[in-house]
Amino acid sequence: MxxxxxxxxxxxxxxxxxxxxxxxxxxxxxxxxxxxxxxxxxxxxxxNAIARNLRRRGTRVWALVITNINNPFYTALARGVEEAASELGFSVLLYNTEEDEARERRYLDVAAQERVAGAVVVPRANNSEVSSLLAAGIPVVVVDRRLDRGGDFVTAASFEGAVTATEHLLHEQWRRPACISRPADTPTAEQRRQGYQAVVDRHGLPSVVCQIPFHAEEGVAMVDELLDGQEPPDSFLTVDSMLALVVLHALRHRRLRTGRDVGLISFDDAAWAQAVEPPLSVVAQPAYEIGVAAARLLSERICGSFDETGPRTVTMSTTLIVRGSSRRPPSSHG
Structure with missing residues (x-):
């Protein structure tokens, strides 16, 4: 033939x-x-009609690689990417890596083989490998967690948000805040830990950091261990809403109430944040808008409508939303 x-x-x-x-x-x-x-x-x-059709389809299809579809932040981000892509005439294939290195590598390779027009990637870690996409000449926009190798990047001001949240806890007269974070190779979580660290260091307070792996069933037990210490934390900053649920479960077992016995503030304004009692204080990220911005950057790269060849970074502001979980009763002040 x-x-x-x-x-x-x-x-x-x-x-x-x-x-x-x-x-x-x-x-x-x-x-x-x-x-x-x-x-x-x-x-x-x-x-080869099949291969030709795949190539033609690929010119109007993007890959969206995220780490955990159960995380409300990534759900909103995916919606932003998909709706913006649709307006631009593209369809989106969603790949959910579940924070698994092998699965992430496999999905990135599949996206490269399918010759997608472009990819929006939330990497598992800062050393995640996107070389298969780049080798195929596929434009990539990285979201939320920066890669060591650079590239167009869209994120929120994580360090600044953590600084604001920790300062808020101290303003409410909580004096032993702890940071519940993720593994150190998770770039965004590490920036939030560093923001927390900067504040407690500046105030001469002890640093209490608990790094809970993704999907760790022992997360509640790890928080329990902190609460069992000789000087347990009186408040918590969690770097994502999934960890806020872990802390809430640990507090419920002890019949401790946020905003009365313990202060709690979390990143991400999840849909359930106002349904708990008292409502959860949060550092809100514009997840949907981040997805839209990533889609527009990718479209510009694909269409060649952006003159500069160097990587671009878009950093969006976070918003502190104070609710009952982080406020301390007036009688407890001082």
Missing amino acids: PRLVDVAEAAQVSVATVSRALNNSRSVDPVLADRVRAAAAKLRYQP
């Missing part, structure tokens, strides 16, 4: 020219196009 390369050799043109000519691209000189079609007819060349 004749191949594309055989047609190119017979027509004395490049393989790329053959591909463009057979797909009726206007960029091919009509004389060359006629020569290619004549060579293809003579050799009885039949293009």
Whole structure:
């Protein structure tokens, strides 16, 4: 069976020219196009319809690689990417890695093989490997967690948000705040831990950090261990809403109430944050808007409408929303 390369050799043109000519691209000189079609007819060349359709479909499809669809932040982010992509004429394939390195690597390779037009990636760690996409010439926009190798990046001001949240706890007269974080190789969580650390260091307070792995069933037990200490924390900053649930479970077992016995503030304004009693104080991130911004950056890269070749960074502000969980009763002040 004749191949594309055989047609190119017979027509004395490049393989790329053959591909463009057979797909009726206007960029091919009509004389060359006629020569290619004549060579293809003579050799009885039949293009691979399945592969061709995949390539054509891929030009209007993006990959969206996220780490945990159960996390409300990523749910809102995905909605922002998908709705913006749809307005731009693209469809989105969602890949959920569940914070698993092997699964992430496999999905990135699949996206490269499918020749998607572009990819929005929330990496598992700062050393996550996107080389398969870059080697295929696929534009990549990284969201939430920066990669060591750079690239277009959209995020929220995590360090600043953690500073504001920790200062708020101290303003409410909580004096032993703890930070419930994720593993140190999670860039966003590490920035939030550093923001917490900067504040307690500035005030000369002890640093209490508990790093809970993703999907760790022992998370509640780890918080319990902190509460069992000789000088247990009187308040908590959690770096994501999933960890806020872990703390709430630990406090419920001890019949401790937020805003009365213990202070609690979390990143991300999850849908349930106002349903708990008292409502949860949060550092809100514009997750949907982050997704929209990532989609627009990617579209500009694909269309070549952005003049600069260097990586771009978009950092969006966070918003402190104070509710009952972090307020301390007036009688407890001092």
